[in-house]
Amino acid sequence: MFVEITRARSFKGLASYCLQDADRKGSERVVFAETRNLGTDDPDAAWRVMAARYYMQDELKKRNGIRPGEHKGAKPVGHLVLGWRDDEAEAQGLDRRMMITAAEDALKSIGADNHQAIIVAHNDTEHPHCHVIINLIGDDGRLKKNWKEREKLSDFALDHEREHHGRPIVDRRARHWEDRRAGETPEPVKKKPRDLYELDRAVEEHPELQKFADEHRRKLAAFETAKADLKARQKKHCERLRWVLDERIKRTRDETGRAIRAHKSAVRQANKETWAETYKRQAADRRQFAKNEQALRGGIANAWRLIDWKAALGPEGRPVRGALVTIFNLLTSEAARREAFEAELKQELTYRRAKQRQIEEAKAKELRVEEAATIKAHRAAYTRKAAAMKKRHARQDAALKERGQELTTERKAALARVREDRVELRWHERLTESAERKSRRRKSGEGRKPRQKRERRPRKKKTEQQPEQTVQRARDLDREAELQDEFERRMRDDLMQRRDDRSHDRER
Secondary structure, eight states: OEEEEEEESOHHHHHHHHHSOTTSSOOTTEEEEEEESSSOSOHHHHHHHHHHHHHTHHHHHHHTTOOOOOOTTOOOEEEEEEEOOHHHHHHHTOOHHHHHHHHHHHHHHTTOTTSOEEEEEEOSSSSOEEEEEEEOBOTTSOBOOOTTHHHHHHHHHHHHHHHHHSSOSOHHHHHHHHHHHTTOOOOOOOOOOHHHHHHHHHHHHOGGGHHHHHHHHHHHHHHHHHHHHHHHHHHHHHHHHHHHHHHHHHHHHHHHHHHHHHHHHHHHHHTHHHHHHHHHHHHHHHHHHHHHTTSHHHHHHHHHHHOOHHHHHOTTSSOOTTHHHHHHHHHHOHHHHHHHHHHHHHHHHHHHHHHHHHHHHHHHHHHHHHHHHHHHHHHHHHHHHHHHHHHHHHHHHHHHHHHHHHHHHHHHHHHHHHHHHHHHHHHHHHHTOOHHHHHHHHHHTTTSOOOOOOOOOOOOOOOTTHHHHHHHHHHHHHHHHHHHHHHHHHHHHHHHHHHHHHHHHHHO
């Protein structure tokens, strides 16, 4: 049994692949389609219901008291594939019911039996298989975790084989589980690409394709190498372009920072003498204040100078609440006068610093505006170059894709040509058989079943029209023989001409 699970983002894309033919023009390859945990049996409507749940994910979480949001790049679509070999399916007596039961058991093994699902069986391959479209968004809006899903499915497949056949069908899977139970890590299994798988199968059936297969594998290896080199080169170009943008932005910001610091230094250097004079004057004021405090009259003078009469009387000329208390403290307390004096000196320094900082910030603001304009220009240039590079990469990818399609067409043509040659060879052998062999085979009865003797019927009496009927019958037989010979001759000439044309194409 083959079992595999992958995750995707589009319900519509996976449903279109599973519910339609490869050319999207019908659904002849669909044997049956059933739904699980959905309110409809119509698979075309079921995937839309599943997509609607994904879009209602945040609302479902809110109803269940879960914080909304999901990590970036989450894939809500699960794609489960189950396949059986022909001999395995025949020995098991596989039918629709058993296929559906296996799909349900597989869903249960990974904990997705309560999730919405669509089971679709196909008949477009030699072996029976079915696809299961799973909505990984649960009833509460959460995304199902994929912890050890592949190992769980592998264990399910092993149990399924033992249940229906009494032994493991896939020996490698059984060996891997023996290694796991022994505490060892099994060797990784790398799936063979489909093109190489089809080529190997064709070589097994037609050994004359071995030379073409070797050459085709060499071309595929060169194609993959060129593809990897192109992707690495494109990635390097993108990183280089981004690095140039980051370096230009960093350089612009560094230059702006240096210009701001240089302007601050210039402003401070220009105000250096002013600050020195301010500090010298304040020192003189402190000495004078201390000298005045040595006498009563001087203390009153200091208090009178510190009183803000405009603030104390208010706009209407009436004393403000608490102003008289402040005036009384200044007149009677040396500590209050000293505290008010120091506060006045400190306020003067704060005002000067604010004025100087205002000058510095005005220039810094201008420089930052210029910096923003420069960075915007750099980003615009990066956007233009990135768009041009994206178009260039798209052309390169298109050329690479065209080369890959050419290899695919070449491989399919070679495989189809082998099948056609085998069919034409059988027709040619049949049509070019010698007349003597045909005659011998007719006379000897070769390839015919022995005829049973029948009772002889009594002859009819001769009539006058019987000779004429005999002659007409002989003429009809001769005409049929001539038509058959003409048909065989034309068919033989046509096949020979096609073989000659194909040989000429190969040589060319």
